[in-house]
Amino acid sequence: MPAILLNDGKVLLHREDERYSLPEAQPESIVAEGEKFDFEIEGKDYTAVGVTGCREIEGMEWIGVRDSWSRLDAGAHCAVGKGSELVFWARNNRFCGGCGAEMKRSTEISLKCPECGREIFPSVSPAIIVLVKRDDKALLVHARQFTRPFFGLVAGFVETGETLEQCVAREVKEETSLDITDIRYEGSQPWPYPMQLMIGFTARYAGGEITFADGELTEGGFFDKDHLPPLPGNGSIARRMIEKWIEEMKENINAKTK
Ligand SMILES: [Zn+2]
Known part of the structure; x- marks a missing residue:
C-alpha cells in the first residue's frame, strides 16, 4: 500500500530521474511517531504516517506538500493532501x-x-475564491502573499456567522472596493495547506472603482482573454476557473461571428 510519510509540511517521494511517486511501503529506516491513518481514495488504499526528522534516504526526496502537486498524478496528490490534513490535525x-x-x-x-x-x-476551514466578470474582462489580482509573480482571483476565509455569498461580496469589497452581483457557485477543491476547502464562485461587476485599501492585494485589474498576465499554476481551482472563462469568451466571439 503506498505510504505517505509526512513531516513538517513535507512528504517523502521516491525519485527516479525526474519522475516522482509515493513509496510502495514505509522505509524500514523511518520511525513513525504515532499518527497513522489508513484511508481509501477512489478505490486505492493509502497509509499516512507522521514522522520526525527529514532523514535522507537513497533514491528518495522530501518535497513540500504543495510542491508535490506538480510532481504526482492527481490521485496520489489528492491522497497526500488528505494524509497531510489528518496528520497535521492529530499533531495539533x-x-x-x-x-x-x-x-x-x-x-x-x-x-x-x-x-x-x-x-x-x-475540521476544514472554508475559504471562497471568485472570478468577477465585467463585460469581456475578468478581475485578476496579485496578492502580497503569492510567492510567485502571477495574477490570481480574489479569495478569503469565511468568517463565523457568514454565508458563502456574503463572504464573496465582503472579500471583493474589502480587497478591491468593488460591488458585485449575480454570485454563482462554480466548484470546490480541497486545499490542504494546512486544512482548507476552497469554494469557487463567479460574479458580475456591479459598480465602484478598484482600490487596494486593505493592503492584501498589491496589483490587479480587469483583463481580456488576449492580454492576460501570468496565471496561477495548473491544477488549482483558480486556474481551472480562469481557463473555463477563457473558453466562454472564445465561444462568445464564435457565436457573434456566425
Ligand atoms: Zn478533556
Missing part, C-alpha cells in the same frame, strides 16, 4: 482543549479525551 490536537488531558484515538477519524469525554473530528 494532542491535548484536550477542554481539560488539558492527553487525547486518545477513538475511531479512525476521531480523538477522544479519556478524562472529560470530549470528542473531536478533523
Whole structure:
C-alpha cells in the first residue's frame, strides 16, 4: 500500500530521474511517531504516517506538500493532501482543549479525551475564491502573499456567522472596493495547506472603482482573454476557473461571428 510519510509540511517521494511517486511501503529506516491513518481514495488504499526528522534516504526526496502537486498524478496528490490534513490535525490536537488531558484515538477519524469525554473530528476551514466578470474582462489580482509573480482571483476565509455569498461580496469589497452581483457557485477543491476547502464562485461587476485599501492585494485589474498576465499554476481551482472563462469568451466571439 503506498505510504505517505509526512513531516513538517513535507512528504517523502521516491525519485527516479525526474519522475516522482509515493513509496510502495514505509522505509524500514523511518520511525513513525504515532499518527497513522489508513484511508481509501477512489478505490486505492493509502497509509499516512507522521514522522520526525527529514532523514535522507537513497533514491528518495522530501518535497513540500504543495510542491508535490506538480510532481504526482492527481490521485496520489489528492491522497497526500488528505494524509497531510489528518496528520497535521492529530499533531495539533494532542491535548484536550477542554481539560488539558492527553487525547486518545477513538475511531479512525476521531480523538477522544479519556478524562472529560470530549470528542473531536478533523475540521476544514472554508475559504471562497471568485472570478468577477465585467463585460469581456475578468478581475485578476496579485496578492502580497503569492510567492510567485502571477495574477490570481480574489479569495478569503469565511468568517463565523457568514454565508458563502456574503463572504464573496465582503472579500471583493474589502480587497478591491468593488460591488458585485449575480454570485454563482462554480466548484470546490480541497486545499490542504494546512486544512482548507476552497469554494469557487463567479460574479458580475456591479459598480465602484478598484482600490487596494486593505493592503492584501498589491496589483490587479480587469483583463481580456488576449492580454492576460501570468496565471496561477495548473491544477488549482483558480486556474481551472480562469481557463473555463477563457473558453466562454472564445465561444462568445464564435457565436457573434456566425
Ligand atoms: Zn478533556
